[in-house]
Amino acid sequence: MRYIFAFSKKISLTLLLVSSFILPRVSFSLNLQQTEQLALEADPVIDGHRASSRSYHAKAIANGTLPDPKLRLGMFNVPLDSFSTTEDPSTQLRVGIQQEFPRGKSTELKQQQTQWLSQAATARAEDEKLKLLMNVRDTYLNxxxxxxxxxxxxxxxxxxAKLVRITEDQYAAGRALQQDVIRADLELSRLDDRATKIQSQEDEYRATLSQWLRDEAWGDIEPAFPVLPEVPDNIDINRLLTQHPSVMAETAKVEASKTLVEVSRQDYKPGIGAFVEYRKRFGQNIDGSDRADMMAAMVTVDIPLFTENRQDKNVMAHEESANVARYSRDDRLRVLQRMLEKDRSVYKRLSERELLYKNKLVNSAANNAEASLNAYQSGVTEFTTLMRAGITELDVRLENLRIKVDRLRAQARLLYITGDPEL
Incomplete structure (x- = not known):
């Protein structure tokens, strides 16, 4: 009896394991907002830019601090024959502090330059967030x-498929041609091919989406049509573009480069070092009094006399770097302006086409297909006309869907430029 119980227990465990693989998992339909949230949470680039900003911020504090002072400690003029500290009056124990002061305002300027780099990294993080939303939305909509x-x-x-059966029945009754049957089979096969291509493209977009969503990208998609925040109507283009995160990042880089030019110009100014030292003496004078201790104070100055090959070239190099940053910012402004003008035009024309399809073409194509089917069943029209009407209705429905989706894609690109009000 024990063997029967053990055997049945093994079977139950096996069935449980098998059923865990066979039974479908409970899933949910993924909508656009959930996709955006998952992508933002999983993207490492945004976190990387934020970490870079924090790094520059900490470095700015360090750059604004003077170099650490140097402690000098030593014995001087100790006779080697006796190592006595009282025998020679010049024997001294010296303790001193040395402090270097950077040239001009280089400390403050380096701090400002690093702060600009921190702001640039923060702006890049915001730009990456907007760019990620644009790419995720575009992929999801496709x-x-x-x-x-x-x-x-x-x-x-x-x-x-119903038309194929109707045509075969009419052909068997002698009321249709064999060519009609062949044409119906041909169109059915072409639909199968179109469905295969659609499935292939769907797999490609799911694979693209999986870089942010992983396994969730292969789940069901919510059937409701996606909704995006509205694009602002009244737009001050100059203000909008100059305050875009990507342009603000380039502007911060320009300011950092300009500050670095000022840092290099500080090399024309002298660097100063200060030194204070206490000198302890041992022993006594001839009259029996203690030998007096001494103090030393010194200032050192770096004199930039030969500036042609170092200071001049450094300033020139940093000025050219600042020019590169300005050119990059100007180019970014032009790119954003072209994107804005293009996508506003695309959005406007697609909105007009969407109204045309909604108010006229979709209903007209459906009515035409229905009328052609009734006419064919009554023997009034040819099969070719019926198939053409069915294909036209299919093309109109697909084009209507394509227009609505492409309008949202253009809206997503505009939201990248204007900024997402929900962020």
């Missing part, structure tokens, strides 16, 4: 199109 297009194609395929 994926949404493929999933809905697959449903539309499948619905059309079911209709065409």
């Amino acid at each position: 994926l949404y199109y493929q999933t809905r297009a697959a449903i539309i194609v499948n619905e059309t395929r079911q209709l065409f």
Whole structure:
């Protein structure tokens, strides 16, 4: 009996393990907002820029601090024959402090330069967040199109499959040509090919989305049409572009480069060092009095006499670096302005086309397909006209979906430029 119980226990455990793989997992439909949140939480680039900003901020504090003073301690003029500290009046114990002061305002300027770099890293983090949202939204919207297009194609395929059966029945009754049957099979096969291509593109977009979402990218997509924040209507273009995070990052780099030019110009000024030393003497004078202790104070000055090959070249190099930063900022402004003008135009035209499809084309294509089917069943029209009407309706439905999705994609690109009000 024990063997039967042990055997049945093993079977139950095996069935439990197998069922854990066979039974479907509880899943949820992924919407655009969830996708954005998951991507922002998983992106390491944003965290990297923020860490870089904190690093520069800490370095700025360090750069604004004077160099550490140097302690000097030693015995001087000790006779080697006796090592006595009282025999020779010049024997001394010296304790001193030496402090170097950087040239001009180089300390303050280096601190400012590093603070600008910290601000640039912060702006890059904000730009990366906007850029990530734009890319994630674009990928999700393309994926949404493929999933809905697959449903539309499948619905059309079911209709065409019915047409194939109707055509075969009419051909058997002598009321249709063999060419009609062949044409119906051909269109059905072409729909299968279109469905395969849609599935292939869907897999590609899911793979792209998985770099942010991992396994969640392969789940179900919420059927409701995605919604994005509205783009502001009244836009001050100059103010908008100059305050864009990518431009602010370039501007901070320009200021950092200009500050570095001023740092290099401080090399024309002398560097100063100060030294104070206490000198302890041992023993007594001839009259029996203690030998007096001494003090030394000294100032050292670096004199920049030969500046042609070092200071002049450093200033020239940093000035050219500042020019490079300015050119980069100007180029970024032009790129953003081109993007803004292009996407505003695209968004406007797609909105007009969306209204046209909504108010006229979609209904007209559906009515035309229905009328063609009724006419074909009544023997009034040819099969070619019926198939053309069905394909036209399919193309109109897919194009209507494509326009709506592309309008949202243009809106996502505009939100990258104008800034997302929900961030």
